[in-house]
Amino acid sequence: MNDYITTSDVIIIGGGASGLMCAGFAGQKGLHTVVLDRANKVGKKILMSGGGRCNFTNYFVEPDNYLCANPHFVKSALSRYTQWDFISLVEKHQIPYHERKHGELFCDNSAKDILKMLIEECPPDKVDIRTKCDIDNIQYENDYFVLKTNIGTFKAKQLVIASGGLSIPTMGASGFGYQVAEQFGHSVLPTRAGLVPFTFSDATKGLTERLSGLAHDSAIYNERRTFRENILFTHRGISGPAALQLSNYWHTSEEIQINLFPETDIEAVLFEAKQNAPKALLKNILAKSLAKSFVQELEDLFWKDLATTLMGEMQDKALRKIAQQLQSWTLKPSGTEGYRTAEVTLGGVHTDEVSSKTMESKKQKGLFLIGEVLDVTGHLGGFNFQWAWASAFAAGESLIACKN
Numbered sequence: 001m002n003d004y005i006t007t008s009d010v011i012i013i014g015g016g017a018s019g020l021m022c023a024g025f026a027g028q029k030g031l032h033t034v035v036l037d038r039a040n041k042v043g044k045k046i047l048m049s050g051g052g053r054c055n056f057t058n059y060f061v062e063p064d065n066y067l068c069a070n071p072h073f074v075k076s077a078l079s080r081y082t083q084w085d086f087i088s089l090v091e092k093h094q095i096p097y098h099e100r101k102h103g104e105l106f107c108d109n110s111a112k113d114i115l116k117m118l119i120e121e122c123p124p125d126k127v128d129i130r131t132k133c134d135i136d137n138i139q140y141e142n143d144y145f146v147l148k149t150n151i152g153t154f155k156a157k158q159l160v161i162a163s164g165g166l167s168i169p170t171m172g173a174s175g176f177g178y179q180v181a182e183q184f185g186h187s188v189l190p191t192r193a194g195l196v197p198f199t200f201s202d203a204t205k206g207l208t209e210r211l212s213g214l215a216h217d218s219a220i221y222n223e224r225r226t227f228r229e230n231i232l233f234t235h236r237g238i239s240g241p242a243a244l245q246l247s248n249y250w251h252t253s254e255e256i257q258i259n260l261f262p263e264t265d266i267e268a269v270l271f272e273a274k275q276n277a278p279k280a281l282l283k284n285i286l287a288k289s290l291a292k293s294f295v296q297e298l299e300d301l302f303w304k305d306l307a308t309t310l311m312g313e314m315q316d317k318a319l320r321k322i323a324q325q326l327q328s329w330t331l332k333p334s335g336t337e338g339y340r341t342a343e344v345t346l347g348g349v350h351t352d353e354v355s356s357k358t359m360e361s362k363k364q365k366g367l368f369l370i371g372e373v374l375d376v377t378g379h380l381g382g383f384n385f386q387w388a389w390a391s392a393f394a395a396g397e398s399l400i401a402c403k404n
């Protein structure tokens with residue numbers, strides 16, 4: 001144990017997206033800021049994000065893109081540091097980027113550009129970034145947060161928790177932020193993995209294994225939300241952007257539904273085929289819009305007994321039923337892949353106990369909470385990073401120089 005004591009204006013726990021961003025704002029205000037991260041390097045999730053290209057924000061950020069027990073909580077921070085502010089920063093650093101579908105913005109080259117930018121935004125004479133730092137305990141003594149760590153003792157009157165959520169533990173994720181929040185009297189809403197593939201233990205498991213690698217443009221939905229994009233069959237279940245999005249709105253043991261023809265009135269198509277292609281088989285009609293292997297699986301599921309019946313001989317009632325099954329295929333996931341592959345953590349520190357303007361705790365003066373540790377979860381598409389940037393700005397704005 002190192003006995004050296006470092007006193008600063010601000011200590012930030014976590015050198016990820018929100019922590020580095022906040023350190024930049026604080027450092028630029030002239031505040032001596034120490035960032036402590038337990039991992040061997042900062043910003044690991046940034047580097048792996050967006051398939052290595054970091055989907056850093058989205059052209060169309062709205063409060064409705066976020067899940068939070070208090071849906072109004074995100075409004076203030078998102079409106080004061082917008083996607084346009086972050087895009088300006090990216091442009092200032094001459095990072096080439098492009099838009100993919102739905103307003104999602106990605107780096108042309110590498111997520112490394114975003115991490116480099118965040119670090120460059122931290123004035124080196126003001127911001128001290130320490131890695132491989134294990135925090136043993138935190139005490140609040142005489143207006144100071146005192147952090148005992150394996151690399152010394154750190155003291156400051158302001159402490160920012162930016163330690164993220166539980167997803168991808170191998171990248172340094174921990175529940176530490178929740179523990180610290182609880183230590184200072186906060187309540188933590190139950191956490192669960194979000195933006196995560198569904199898994200199955202029933203017959204669907206075999207089907208997804210056999211179709212593994214196949215993607216299909218679908219609408220996937222439950223009573224809470226509908227998402228329209230690709231679903232992807234995998235060896236373990238169903239992934240793909242639409243499935244990941246719905247996972248945020250799914251609870252254990254609930255069913256989900258998939259419309260395999262979101263753009264087409266498939267019932268009308270089948271009736272037309274009965275009229276105009278009476279000698280065809282249903283599977284041949286469907287194979288015009290679905291992969292043959294997929295049609296075969298659907299046949300085994302829904303119309304095995306009619307596999308050899310010609311379209312012209314199909315009863316109207318049977319066609320209506322099949323159309324309905326194709327547009328509301330009901331599945332019951334056994335679970336999700338969990339934190340191992342989840343992009344985010346749902347739940348977290350209850351936002352009712354945190355100022356939506358400053359991100360300061362209402363329970364403990366000088367304590368700030370930003371990023372994913374809070375009960376704020378974005379949709380897929382750059383919304384989680386935008387929350388990290390916006391909440392970091394809100395806290396950064398209200399951090400002050402302290403007389404030490």
Ligand SMILES: Cc1cc2nc3c(=O)[nH]c(=O)nc-3n(C[C@H](O)[C@H](O)[C@H](O)COP(=O)(O)OP(=O)(O)OC[C@H]3O[C@@H](n4cnc5c(N)ncnc54)[C@H](O)[C@@H]3O)c2cc1C
Nearest residue numbers: 014016017018038049050055164172176371372382384385
């Ligand atoms: C595979 C993957 C891809 C993603 N892609 C995207 C994307 O393209 N777009 C998007 O918007 N979002 C994406 N996300 C989500 C996004 O990465 C997070 O929402 C965001 O990083 C949260 O920022 P944060 O600062 O709260 O936490 P993080 O960025 O996770 O940073 C937390 C930091 O705290 C450190 N830490 C944890 N525990 C301790 C402790 N006990 N002591 C000290 N330090 C600690 C960690 O090492 C880490 O550096 C992705 C997530 C994953 C897992």
